[in-house]
Amino acid sequence: METVSVNTAFGGVQGVYTHASAETATAMTFSVFVPEHEAGAKLPVLWYLSGLTCTHANVTEKGEFRRACAEHGVIFVAPDTSPRGDDVPDDEGYDFGKGAGFYVDATEAPWSANFRMRAYIETELPAVIAAHFPADMARQGITGHSMGGHGALTIALRDPARFRSVSAFAPIVSPLSCPWGEKALTGYIGPDKAAWRAYDACALIEDGARLPDLLVDQGTADGFLEGQLKTHLLEEACARAGQPATIRMQEGYDHSYYFISSFMADHVGWHAERLKA
Amino acid sequence: METVSVNTAFGGVQGVYTHASAETATAMTFSVFVPEHEAGAKLPVLWYLSGLTCTHANVTEKGEFRRACAEHGVIFVAPDTSPRGDDVPDDEGYDFGKGAGFYVDATEAPWSANFRMRAYIETELPAVIAAHFPADMARQGITGHSMGGHGALTIALRDPARFRSVSAFAPIVSPLSCPWGEKALTGYIGPDKAAWRAYDACALIEDGARLPDLLVDQGTADGFLEGQLKTHLLEEACARAGQPATIRMQEGYDHSYYFISSFMADHVGWHAERLKA
Numbered sequence: 001m002e003t004v005s006v007n008t009a010f011g012g013v014q015g016v017y018t019h020a021s022a023e024t025a026t027a028m029t030f031s032v033f034v035p036e037h038e039a040g041a042k043l044p045v046l047w048y049l050s051g052l053t054c055t056h057a058n059v060t061e062k063g064e065f066r067r068a069c070a071e072h073g074v075i076f077v078a079p080d081t082s083p084r085g086d087d088v089p090d091d092e093g094y095d096f097g098k099g100a101g102f103y104v105d106a107t108e109a110p111w112s113a114n115f116r117m118r119a120y121i122e123t124e125l126p127a128v129i130a131a132h133f134p135a136d137m138a139r140q141g142i143t144g145h146s147m148g149g150h151g152a153l154t155i156a157l158r159d160p161a162r163f164r165s166v167s168a169f170a171p172i173v174s175p176l177s178c179p180w181g182e183k184a185l186t187g188y189i190g191p192d193k194a195a196w197r198a199y200d201a202c203a204l205i206e207d208g209a210r211l212p213d214l215l216v217d218q219g220t221a222d223g224f225l226e227g228q229l230k231t232h233l234l235e236e237a238c239a240r241a242g243q244p245a246t247i248r249m250q251e252g253y254d255h256s257y258y259f260i261s262s263f264m265a266d267h268v269g270w271h272a273e274r275l276k277a
Numbered sequence: 278m279e280t281v282s283v284n285t286a287f288g289g290v291q292g293v294y295t296h297a298s299a300e301t302a303t304a305m306t307f308s309v310f311v312p313e314h315e316a317g318a319k320l321p322v323l324w325y326l327s328g329l330t331c332t333h334a335n336v337t338e339k340g341e342f343r344r345a346c347a348e349h350g351v352i353f354v355a356p357d358t359s360p361r362g363d364d365v366p367d368d369e370g371y372d373f374g375k376g377a378g379f380y381v382d383a384t385e386a387p388w389s390a391n392f393r394m395r396a397y398i399e400t401e402l403p404a405v406i407a408a409h410f411p412a413d414m415a416r417q418g419i420t421g422h423s424m425g426g427h428g429a430l431t432i433a434l435r436d437p438a439r440f441r442s443v444s445a446f447a448p449i450v451s452p453l454s455c456p457w458g459e460k461a462l463t464g465y466i467g468p469d470k471a472a473w474r475a476y477d478a479c480a481l482i483e484d485g486a487r488l489p490d491l492l493v494d495q496g497t498a499d500g501f502l503e504g505q506l507k508t509h510l511l512e513e514a515c516a517r518a519g520q521p522a523t524i525r526m527q528e529g530y531d532h533s534y535y536f537i538s539s540f541m542a543d544h545v546g547w548h549a550e551r552l553k554a
Contacts, residue, residue: 007533008530008531008536009535009536009539011539061339061534062338062339064341064344064538066539067341067344219285253285254285256284258291259285262285262286262287265344
């Protein structure tokens with residue numbers, strides 16, 4: 001792991017790091033905020049998965065998480081959204097290929113060689129975090145935005161024992177039911193929709209996966225709400241399955257970091273309550 | 278005035294606007310955050326002047342001021358740092374010309390036609406703010422970063438009656454005493470250093486200007502501290518003149534928005550206390 005940059009912020013250290021990923025066969029960059037803490041202390045970890053077109057940088061610069069993380073003593077980890085580099089295949093669209101890994105392990109050529117974001121987030125990067133930071137890996141929470149909200153929900157639903165807390169900002173709740181999902185999952189894992197169910201929060205809940213609870217914020221003025229995000233599908237899946245969920249429609253908010261930053265402290269506090277219980 | 282964008286944030290509205298400036302003879306872009314407020318209410322205004330290379334966008338995206346401004350009911354105005362456009366003269370350096378207006382009215386050709394940032398900030402933009410926003414212009418505060426900290430201090434020292442509160446993040450405290458100032462003031466207003474004193478916070482204090490008090494935060498790990506910012510010159514000028522000042526050296530902080538955002542809520546609170554007294 002190499003250090004790209006470190007900056008003192010809110011009494012802690014905001015770092016950006018890079019390492020050679022075996023899963024993606026590329027260098028991968030991520031950011032970590034470590035609050036001020038006592039020597040030898042281990043802090044809970046909140047994962048934040050970003051949305052389409054983003055890198056670690058968007059939330060690191062615009063997410064406004066550091067004040068709340070410093071207050072609650074929570075490490076904040078922001079990975080990239082896909083492999084990068086000239087040798088990595090790409091698509092002309094913003095919603096497939098680089099910047100659009102969808103947190104899946106691709107099985108289709110040419111994507112399968114590098115697009116292994118599920119294994120990267122589930123296995124490889126946690127080992128790097130555990131090895132290099134004062135992280136208590138027994139206390140992990142996960143959140144994310146849009147495509148990253150989809151990532152957070154599906155990763156947690158497949159492995160609820162790993163996470164004490166799960167939330168999302170304006171998540172894609174069902175790739176089976178929206179154009180972004182149709183395009184990405186067809187491309188990465190092929191046309192067999194039975195295989196997609198492991199990557200669909202609503203389908204996972206329908207198939208029996210459960211979390212203790214979850215928090216979702218969704219803006220009513222989000223231009224992707226009707227055509228892509230379809231929050232009501234998650235509300236309906238949770239209601240049918242008896243999955244506890246706090247899903248809040250936020251009047252007037254859009255899909256931007258102005259929305260995310262407005263509710264970030266709420267989410268960090270919600271995670272901290274469960275991570276420190 | 279035309280609206281470039283509006284986003285709901287922290288219960289209020291973060292807008293970006295553009296207007297034709299008579300002073301700069303260009304279009305000028307600025308951002309304004311208006312917190313949620315009662316119909317008909319007028320809110321105090323905090324001006325934030327940005328540093329070299331910045332536009333309104335840097336602080337708007339990375340400044341983390343909205344939570345505190347919403348809490349205290351303060352409007353936050355972030356102007357650009359210079360005129361822009363293909364017809365505006367420029368310099369090869371990042372520290373002169375576009376993005377480096379230094380909040381002066383240039384008297385030297387070719388700069389004098391457009392680089393009238395003092396008149397723009399002191400007179401023209403306040404009239405636009407008063408006309409279009411629920412702003413109580415009897416309650417103004419001013420702050421800024423680096424070159425913008427210089428702007429905030431000098432504008433307030435020349436017209437203390439306009440501002441109830443003044444602060445700065447890592448300000449240039451004496452253009453007479455640093456390479457950035459030497460280059461910019463020679464270029465914009467010529468070699469006569471007597472004329473520079475109106476644009477030098479330390480000289481203004483030495484020449485008798487006074488504020489009720491002022492707040493400055495400066496990082497000890499700021500790479501510009503020794504060669505350009507020279508905070509000690511302001512400390513010494515204030516001490517000699519009996520000018521009340523709270524000048525805080527912040528251990529380990531650099532010149533970036535990681536530093537600014539860490540202390541932004543402190544500054545907004547400090548201004549709010551005086552603006553709402």
